[in-house]
Amino acid sequence: MASRIEAIVCDFGGVLTTPLFNAFAHVQEEQGIPLESLGKAMWAATQARGENPLFPLERGELSEDEFLAIVGEALLGEVGRPVEMAGFADRYWAQLSPNDEMISYLRSLRDDRGLRLALLTNNVVEWEPRWRPVWDIDSMFELVVDSGFVGMRKPEPEIYELTLSRLGLPAKACVFVDDLELNCVAAREAGMAAVQFVDAAQAITEIEAALSEGR
Numbered sequence: 001m002a003s004r005i006e007a008i009v010c011d012f013g014g015v016l017t018t019p020l021f022n023a024f025a026h027v028q029e030e031q032g033i034p035l036e037s038l039g040k041a042m043w044a045a046t047q048a049r050g051e052n053p054l055f056p057l058e059r060g061e062l063s064e065d066e067f068l069a070i071v072g073e074a075l076l077g078e079v080g081r082p083v084e085m086a087g088f089a090d091r092y093w094a095q096l097s098p099n100d101e102m103i104s105y106l107r108s109l110r111d112d113r114g115l116r117l118a119l120l121t122n123n124v125v126e127w128e129p130r131w132r133p134v135w136d137i138d139s140m141f142e143l144v145v146d147s148g149f150v151g152m153r154k155p156e157p158e159i160y161e162l163t164l165s166r167l168g169l170p171a172k173a174c175v176f177v178d179d180l181e182l183n184c185v186a187a188r189e190a191g192m193a194a195v196q197f198v199d200a201a202q203a204i205t206e207i208e209a210a211l212s213e214g215r
Helices: 020-031 035-049 054-058 064-079 088-094 100-113 125-131 157-167 181-189 200-213
Strands: 007-010 116-121 143-146 174-178 193-196
Touching: 007 100, 007 157, 020 035, 020 088, 035 064, 054 064, 064 125, 088 125, 100 116, 100 200, 116 157, 116 174, 143 157, 157 174, 157 181, 174 181, 174 200, 181 193, 193 200
Parallel strands: 007 116, 007 174, 116 143, 174 193
Antiparallel strands: none
8 A cells, every 4th residue: 555645855956946048048149159169168177177067166165156156267267258147146037937826736735635745946045045935945845945045966975865854754655846857866866756846837737636545
């Protein structure tokens, strides 16, 4: 007999917000940076450092300013001109809006059906004031695990273990929702059911199926 699902563990960016890629593409277009050039610049930075600089940024090991300086230097080498990185976060967050349909659905799971809600996000320490109070996260989720503050990030197994430990639940009692496949794969390896978010209608259908299987 399947164990009862007791909690939804949900990603933030790209699930509770409009798509991250669209916001990022808008900023990139404003700066006149071709996608191919940005990709090459990030690859060069990764080769130089031995790791994509986004990863230590999300683990809180690099500050936002340090990260932007690394990216700016790599872009200078790629496009042959300075790229203004100051104000990147302002422009990026201005393009993100709440995914009201998904937020309303999760609230209904909590309020009408008694499910617990946890948030597990790869994020940036300096960005917390831009999203946590604005989206009223703490009124919605009983637990928030933010990569920048815990020193680990998805899809590292330890961050899933930490989330489950703080919830006090076994993995089989949770459904994980994220827009990135590799994060969902890691959640399944940790023992959770996982739904890769594409859009609200699809995700809701698949979450309902997972809940039915876990009754």
